[in-house]
Amino acid sequence: MNKQDQPLIFEISTPGRIGFSLPEMDVEAVAMEDILPSEYIREEAAALPEVSELDIMRHYTALSHRNHGVDSGFYPLGSCTMKYNPKINENVARMNGFAHVHPYQDERTVQGALELMYDLQEHLIEITGMDQVTLQPAAGAHGEWTGLMMIRAYHEANSDTDRTKVIVPDSAHGTNPASATVAGFETVTVKSDENGLVDLEDLKRVVGDDTAALMLTNPNTLGLFEENILEMAEIVHNAGGKLYYDGANLNAVLSKARPGDMGFDVVHLNLHKTFTGPHGGGGPGSGPVGVKSDLIPFLPKPLVTEKDGHYFLDYDRPQSIGRVKPYYGNFGINVRAYTYIRSMGPDGLKAVTENAVINANYMMRRLAPYFDLPYDRHCKHEFVLSGRRQKKLGVRTLDIAKRLLDFGYHPPTIYFPLNVEECMMIEPTETESKETLDAFVDAMIQIAKETEETPEVVQEAPHTTVIKRLDETLAARKPVLRYQA
Amino acid sequence: MKHRYLPMTDQDKQEMLDAIGVATVDELFQDIPESVRYKGEYNIKPAKSESSLLKEMTKLAAKNADVKSHASFLGAGVYDHYAPVIVDHVISRSEFYTAYTPYQPEISQGELQAIFEFQTMICELTGMDVANSSMYDGGTALAEAAMLSAGQTRRKKILVSAAVHPESRDVIKAYAKGQYVEVIEIPYKDGITDIEALKESISDQIAGVIVQYPNFFGRIEPLKEIEEIVHTQKAMFIVSSNPLALGALTPPGKLGADIVAGDAQPFGIPAAFGGPHCGYFAVTNKLVRKVPGRLVGQTVDENGQRGFVLTLQAREQHIRRDKATSNICSNQALNALAASVAMTALGKTGVREMAVQNIQKAHYAKKALKAKGLDVIFDGPSFNEFVVKLPASYTQVNDRLFKSGIIGGFHLGTVYPELKDHMLVAVTELRTKDEIDALAEELGDGHE
Numbered sequence: 020m021n022k023q024d025q026p027l028i029f030e031i032s033t034p035g036r037i038g039f040s041l042p043e044m045d046v047e048a049v050a051m052e053d054i055l056p057s058e059y060i061r062e063e064a065a066a067l068p069e070v071s072e073l074d075i076m077r078h079y080t081a082l083s084h085r086n087h088g089v090d091s092g093f094y095p096l097g098s099c100t101m102k103y104n105p106k107i108n109e110n111v112a113r114m115n116g117f118a119h120v121h122p123y124q125d126e127r128t129v130q131g132a133l134e135l136m137y138d139l140q141e142h143l144i145e146i147t148g149m150d151q152v153t154l155q156p157a158a159g160a161h162g163e164w165t166g167l168m169m170i171r172a173y174h175e176a177n178s179d180t181d182r183t184k185v186i187v188p189d190s191a192h193g194t195n196p197a198s199a200t201v202a203g204f205e206t207v208t209v210k211s212d213e214n215g216l217v218d219l220e221d222l223k224r225v226v227g228d229d230t231a232a233l234m235l236t237n238p239n240t241l242g243l244f245e246e247n248i249l250e251m252a253e254i255v256h257n258a259g260g261k262l263y264y265d266g267a268n269l270n271a272v273l274s275k276a277r278p279g280d281m282g283f284d285v286v287h288l289n290l291h292k293t294f295t296g297p298h299g300g301g302g303p304g305s306g307p308v309g310v311k312s313d314l315i316p317f318l319p320k321p322l323v324t325e326k327d328g329h330y331f332l333d334y335d336r337p338q339s340i341g342r343v344k345p346y347y348g349n350f351g352i353n354v355r356a357y358t359y360i361r362s363m364g365p366d367g368l369k370a371v372t373e374n375a376v377i378n379a380n381y382m383m384r385r386l387a388p389y390f391d392l393p394y395d396r397h398c399k400h401e402f403v404l405s406g407r408r409q410k411k412l413g414v415r416t417l418d419i420a421k422r423l424l425d426f427g428y429h430p431p432t433i434y435f436p437l438n439v440e441e442c443m444m445i446e447p448t449e450t451e452s453k454e455t456l457d458a459f460v461d462a463m464i465q466i467a468k469e470t471e472e473t474p475e476v477v478q479e480a481p482h483t484t485v486i487k488r489l490d491e492t493l494a495a496r497k498p499v500l501r502y503q504a
Numbered sequence: 505m506k507h508r509y510l511p512m513t514d515q516d517k518q519e520m521l522d523a524i525g526v527a528t529v530d531e532l533f534q535d536i537p538e539s540v541r542y543k544g545e546y547n548i549k550p551a552k553s554e555s556s557l558l559k560e561m562t563k564l565a566a567k568n569a570d571v572k573s574h575a576s577f578l579g580a581g582v583y584d585h586y587a588p589v590i591v592d593h594v595i596s597r598s599e600f601y602t603a604y605t606p607y608q609p610e611i612s613q614g615e616l617q618a619i620f621e622f623q624t625m626i627c628e629l630t631g632m633d634v635a636n637s638s639m640y641d642g643g644t645a646l647a648e649a650a651m652l653s654a655g656q657t658r659r660k661k662i663l664v665s666a667a668v669h670p671e672s673r674d675v676i677k678a679y680a681k682g683q684y685v686e687v688i689e690i691p692y693k694d695g696i697t698d699i700e701a702l703k704e705s706i707s708d709q710i711a712g713v714i715v716q717y718p719n720f721f722g723r724i725e726p727l728k729e730i731e732e733i734v735h736t737q738k739a740m741f742i743v744s745s746n747p748l749a750l751g752a753l754t755p756p757g758k759l760g761a762d763i764v765a766g767d768a769q770p771f772g773i774p775a776a777f778g779g780p781h782c783g784y785f786a787v788t789n790k791l792v793r794k795v796p797g798r799l800v801g802q803t804v805d806e807n808g809q810r811g812f813v814l815t816l817q818a819r820e821q822h823i824r825r826d827k828a829t830s831n832i833c834s835n836q837a838l839n840a841l842a843a844s845v846a847m848t849a850l851g852k853t854g855v856r857e858m859a860v861q862n863i864q865k866a867h868y869a870k871k872a873l874k875a876k877g878l879d880v881i882f883d884g885p886s887f888n889e890f891v892v893k894l895p896a897s898y899t900q901v902n903d904r905l906f907k908s909g910i911i912g913g914f915h916l917g918t919v920y921p922e923l924k925d926h927m928l929v930a931v932t933e934l935r936t937k938d939e940i941d942a943l944a945e946e947l948g949d950g951h952e
Contacts, residue, residue: 038851041933104602201682341674345778397534
């Protein structure tokens with residue numbers, strides 16, 4: 020990696036250079052003042068860079084060298100399912116008939132796009148065991164909010180308006196309580212027991228007439244399957260609440276358990292995790308939501324529907340919660356997910372989960388002698404370790420994460436979930452080979468040994484990256500959020 | 505099961521199961537209660553080889569008409585623009601597209617710096633102090649702006665102009681319901697926000713006022729006049745803007761906007777049947793700690809070298825949980841990168857030139873249609889769209905256009921009943937004089 024500071028694009032700008040080739044101006048130009056009132060004609064040009072095309076390519080190539088992706092190396096970031104992003108997906112999504120179709124074209128001219136969406140819905144219905152699916156939400160958190168708004172509409176339709184609370188486990192993703200708030204609910208936390216699972220007694224204590232829903236990730240963020248799921252479903256349903264499935268960890272249960280069969284009423288999926296829409300450096304994602312039949316009337320509109328081999332957008336949905344996003348969702352990501360599902364088929368998806376779970380358990384067993392394993396049982400697609408043994412020696416989980424960078428690895432998710440001290444959450448995924456897992460485990464073992472013998476090597480890491488640890492306090496105290504000449 | 509994405513061999517599997525201490529893979533799933541354990545395989549389509557899947561998907565794509573093989577006059581929020589070829593080359597670098605959110609700054613400087621540059625360019629175009637690292641799209645960005653204004657002013661009513669994109673208005677209403685905020689629409693008059701109606705509706709109960717610039721009909725809203733009305737009652741002034749238009753128009757930041765939000769789709773992002781696009785969100789300094797979503801900030805490392813990090817994270821869901829300013833987590837990072845590359849390629853002169861080409865070509869089209877006897881309504885200062893009253897039913901006209909290789913404009917009657925058989929015509933820099941003349945010919949009185 021290049022250790023030198025990479026100039027900002029603005030710093031290599033030179034007046035007079037251009038990087039564009041606009042279409043020929045083949046109509047007669049009129050004075051701008053004859054078209055627009057003078058106070059609305061921009062006086063000072065926006066100070067965008069002035070660079071040649073090669074300048075641009077070199078700049079972004081240099082930036083790409085300073086960035087780690089799945090294609091660069093192992094990325095065992097727990098809860099994020101950083102699996103390989105198939106290249107065929109990218110080719111298909113860029114086909115003119117998918118990339119360059121306008122959402123307002125006549126339905127008759129977009130039958131291929133609607134057919135793909137319809138068939139994807141059908142595939143996701145089968146995979147989740149739900150009764151209907153909307154592809155409209157843009158991402159997981161957006162799906163959560165959409166699902167909760169539907170649950171709210173359902174209770175309101177039943178004149179059951181005192182259900183103001185959403186229960187989330189203490190191990191839940193931060194988006195769960197945040198989504199509950201923006202959907203107008205209060206959040207109630209339910210504790211985990213000593214086995215890392217939802218404490219049933221505590222659930223019975225917090226559930227009640229005011230419960231709108233329980234949000235659950237299964238397997239949970241510790242990578243453990245909530246084996247009391249049926250009892251939990253019964254407790255919540257008996258109280259009149261709905262059960263919400265956060266699909267972030269679906270990679271763990273493909274062909275093994277379907278949310279619909281476990282008693283869940285609403286499910287969101289992260290197509291950019293389990294179904295290989297690339298993460299893109301933080302997005303775009305896609306967060307379809309599946310529901311059981313009693314919630315179908317509340318789905319966002321429009322919904323893609325089929326009749327006599329013709330596909331159309333159904334807007335006639337009077338009880339719908341409305342529109343959660345302009346147009347029909349992140350279609351381009353949905354195309355990628357569909358391509359992936361069709362590449363894998365039913366046997367392939369089953370192997371995905373089995374291999375992901377074997378990989379995770381294998382790594383967990385190999386690492387168990389060197390790090391604390393808070394929950395000693397089979398995990399699903401991911402597992403958590405605690406760095407408390409290392410902490411006693413003065414090395415924190417953050418240090419371990421930074422030291423991993425020197426080995427060319429992206430570190431695991433750290434300090435999450437919140438209920439495990441010095442937590443490291445590791446998710447290998449099924450697309451990584453045994454050799455890769457072994458090499459990573461060896462690096463972790465070496466770091467554990469360094470912690471005992473030469474802790475400063477870990478404490479001062481990283482040593483090989485283009486930049487050392489950054490002053491985040493300074494960044495927050497005196498925010499510099501844009502370049503200024 | 506052998507598959508090119510699955511490297512585990514039979515031997516690997518055996519060795520790993522041995523190391524775990526189980527005899528079969530099924531033992532790893534014993535914690536799933538028997539009664540809910542799924543047995544067998546999904547009833548879905550079988551796997552296809554790479555080549556036959558490509559063939560099938562090519563056929564499926566070909567069932568769609570696309571805007572590249574037709575002359576498209578369809579806009580209404582999604583536009584067919586010049587996308588510098590270099591954009592796709594940059595975003596195809598897999599160090600960018602296969603990365604997660606840059607939570608580990610030491611190995612994510614590329615993404616972080618690119619986003620810092622994106623934030624800067626959005627600030628430049630909008631005339632605002634701070635921009636975030638992107639939102640899902642223009643519609644949800646605007647809804648978040650409305651929610652921010654309600655939170656900030658502790659008021660529970662939002663005014664939205666009827667000349668704001670109808671789908672954005674729908675999304676605002678859906679978000680508002682979540683937070684018990686009331687949305688009141690201000691009618692349009694002669695193609696722009698009805699100023700008198702706004703004056704009547706503004707009060708100290710109003711959290712924010714939302715207008716679009718240029719608006720859904722393509723018209724330039726009189727932001728100066730509107731700003732004065734909004735701020736007399738200390739409501740927040742929220743402007744939804746096509747950022748390309750701001751290459752030639754006075755930026756909302758110079759006209760008193762508190763929040764500017766919109767979609768960067770015109771910058772190098774394909775229509776893609778409506779998404780993914782790229783919402784942007786820009787505010788004044790005063791609101792920096794209320795912004796939803798991720799922000800990248802500049803700082804230094806232990807050696808004093810410049811670097812970039814995600815910052816002010818105390819606003820966000822993974823830290824604040826139920827007290828966060830928004831629930832947004834994934835954003836549109838890769839599309840923000842695409843927009844950055846397009847904005848960089850266009851640069852200081854290109855962005856203005858491209859915006860001006862839109863204004864000029866739309867102006868030419870307006871004249872050409874009028875010359876054919878067509879009635880251009882809401883005529884006045886506009887960007888790249890205008891409204892024409894059709895001489896026959898929309899479907900009839902649009903079908904005829906399609907037969908001539910033209911994708912006609914948006915049917916306003918679908919969302920404004922009073923504008924039945926009125927077409928919103930979008931003319932970008934990509935439309936040639938010949939294509940515009942052909943549209944005028946087809947729409948003109950020769951076909952009545």
